[in-house]
Amino acid sequence: MTKTAKKPGGESSPARNGPKFSLWNFWVSATLLKLLLIPGYYSTDFDVHRNWLAITNKLPLKEWYFEDTSMWTLDYPPFFAFFEWILSLFVPKFVRKDGCLDIVKVGDFGLPTVIFQRGTVIFSEILLFAVLQIYINKSSLSERSANFVVASSIVLSPGFLIIDHIHFQYNGFLFSILIAAILAAKHQRYLFCGFFFATALCFKHIFLYLAPSFFAFLLRVYVLNFSNFKFKSYYDLISIVQWKNLFKLGGVVLAVFTVSFAPFISQWPQVVTRLFPFSRGLTHAYWAPNFWAIYTLLDKILTLLFLKVPYVHRLLTQIIAPPLIPATIEEIKWKLQQYNVGTKGLVQDVYFVILPQIQPKLTFLLTLFYQILAVIPVLFSPSFKRFVGSLTLCGFASFLFGWHVHEKAIMLVIIPFSFLVISDRRLLTPFRLVVSAGYVSLFPLLHGSADFLLKLLYTLVWSIIYFLALRQVTKMSSSVRRRVFFFDRFALFYIIMLLPMVIGVQMLDALKWRYEILQKYEFAGLMIYSIYCSIGTLSSWVGLSWLYNFDEPLWE
């Protein structure tokens, strides 16, 4: 009938141009979805950021880090405070009236404030889209489609959706600076790399965990030059340092830090105590899925075992000397009473009954140890891939062994890993493990029933799309060594079982009122989450470390 209506235009040219790989459509659709999330749940982090808006707007700069009317004191580095200050300049009058900028103990605000603050998150996230669009545009034609998959997987990440747009934070914006640094490293713009990473650090100091890798990489590729190096005496070591580059890089980084911290130089100790509060416990209220979750579980199992089967304890005391484990059953009981552990998941500090207590120093050393292991190969042979690998492993080390780790920190692993995974198909298994376990471990952040289906379905559809897309764009293995298929199958099984785990825990939660045993173990659901997810993150780390350390052709 009216077939002439269609314009036959688009058919001829695409073969010439190829797709443009624009993130525009993704931005529009994602933004529309995020707008729908405005009336939904938000966590206390919302009031935290509102309070910071108020502090930076109402108080002179020198009081920012001293103000403590609300318990949500400013504990981000100065750039973030400046960022909040700039945002606060745009608060319209009706939002002001709503109580958005009041310095009070507990925020008293309504929908206008919510709309404004959610709007700032959505708006600031544009930077993420822009940076990733540059990443796509700058990539060579052969790898453009793969890079597009990576970029779109990051902008649509359920992690950002859950943490930023429901829970409330500004990670999308903050990570875009980190991604800019990675991007600069990829294109050998090392000064920019240093600049962006320093900036990112001054926005959110959690990026400090990635600092060893950046430091080693920049040092090796930009500052040191081994090309004409011949060792004759120690004086020759001086000649490998490219002093000009060192001063340029140092100047850039120091300039960033100066701009950031100089206004607060007189209150240095106060800023430091705010930024690094070591008074917190080993694990967060809900254990992040890391090594310590398994450690804690082991302690609980051993306690139970020793109490129920005293013989095991007697046997063990023969092998292990008493100070390391409690000498008698009475001591265990006494400790139990003392710490009042059991099922109270909300204690600020976790004590262990059987296993040795964990000191902050130990977690710090462990983290550092694994980070150094990750960094050493970069010093030997600084390729971009190896650098991103070391970034990922640094993120892993801090996440798995750090002190008071938040589940949100998994993004520090997932984002660098995303840039890595397209280079080899064998990396796909550890990547799938860490994204699925990592994103699922974010679910307890949204504990209301209203978001349950949303977070589950969104993560599910993201996984379907990107597991499929990444498999298609990743290169076949560069190494001749065969993959261990058993491991792949097992990982797939683990990932699929996440679904019944999530639904099961939700059902447990819904039926809690009915059975007393469920009330007694109120936090069993959260424990299941962190234990199950920590298996995924740990195995992903093991898998990646193996490839990183022992599979040489992959990283060139």
Next chain:
Amino acid sequence: MTAVKKVSKKSFFASPLYDFLSPFRPVGNQYYAEYVIVIFALVIRCAVGLGSFSGESTGPIRGDFEAQRHWMEITTSIPVSQWYWYDLQYWGLDYPPLTAYHSYFFGKLGSLLDPHWFALGTSRGLETPDLKSYMRFTVILSEVALYIPGVIYFTKWFGIKRKQSPIGTYIAAAAILFQPSLILIDHGHFQYNSVMLGLTVYAINNLLDGFYGPAAMCFVLSICFKQMALYYSPIFFAYLLSKSLFSPSFNIPRFISVALSTVIAFSVLFAPLYVFGGVKNVLQSVHRIFPFARGIFEDKVANFWCVSNVFFKYAENFTQAELQKFSMYATAAGFIPSFTVMFFYPKKHLLPFTLGACSMAFFLFSFQVHEKSILVPLLPITLLYCSSDWNVLSMVSWINNVALFTLWPLLKKDGLSLQYGVMMILSNWLIGNFSFCTPRFLPRFLTPGPSVSDVSESYRRRSLLPNSILWKLIIVASYVAMAIIHVLDMFVEAPQRLPDLWVLMNCGLGFSCFGLFWLWNNYKLLTMRNTSFADF
């Protein structure tokens, strides 16, 4: 045939939906496309569900949410014989029995989770967050079970018949599943229209496959869920009768199977009412279902009676009985054309057209119409997104926007303005209606373009507007009028004497657009009656 194939691929060519789904074109990936669009459709429904529902934290009577919850409360707690009698002043059950069984099922299920939600008497006006989540969940579950598979089957059937690429059918399915009005009413305002509509789609699917008995049964189920499905009944009647009488001659087994399945479905559905309460109970339910004692229209609705009531006050000049008679005549006159076409030309591809024209006639002229009833004509009309005719697609997209616009006063009252705006933009943007205004002022590296599909960067998709200049003018003018009414509604206080002026203007515009569309639809039927499927 190749020409058809080429064109049908292009129905939504270069729209964002096309762009999103084009990575699924390789055969190995097609399998996933279905899941991806369904899950995204569900995600959007969940997100809309975060908003408020009708009557959330208002007054003692509240709204549809409370009505549905209350029905779960009474069906699970009191005997069947009392269902249609219990405290009629407070949301007495006034839907057919399948709604009651549906409420019973979800009430029982919910009581397993928390018995307080549906406890008799004490649960009135309960609005805990968990209850809200559960109720939202039941709507989603009902839709997943009925409406979504029905729509997908329908689009696949049309796609295969027209030798469309699988992705083309999925794009059509996505366009239908992202229809904003149904999402906002079911998941925002709170109702279970998707059950009724889903059952109707099943009936249509059965007709397409030539299963006449099951089709009749599905349609009866649909009527027995919500009496509004009666808007379709003349067409189903005409089609089934015609297929039984002249196919090519009187087909007795088919006739008997249709008649029997209709009777059996009705009797099975009403049997519990009869068994537990006798004839009186059945009559009471029928009396409750058809409330002729109420006015000729309810609230403000974009149909003939409400709009012409501005100029001529019916209630003052005629008795209720007279008005009923008038509306009956008008409705009959309205659906006779589509009925006749369906009876004499029982062709499968005409089904959505006739269903649309017939139910639109009911919406415009029948008695006691709600603004939400527009969803009934909207269903067959939206199914026409399967078409490859640019004019049809344009009209469908236009009428979807008009329908959404007429729901604005209701959604505004429910506090769903944000969801309304977002869904309006989203649904239009997805099918490519905003391609004309993609920003070109952005820096070069950010300039919008297709993300994955092979559409060239400079290609600009035409907005969905018909080819005829007259229709173009009408449609653009209606959009401008909508914008003006929205602006007035938002920024200008209505005059003292006419506090409902903006709403009335909304209804007036809606009625004119629906009327025009209905005329077009009938004209289309007239011209299409002799076409075959291949021409469609």
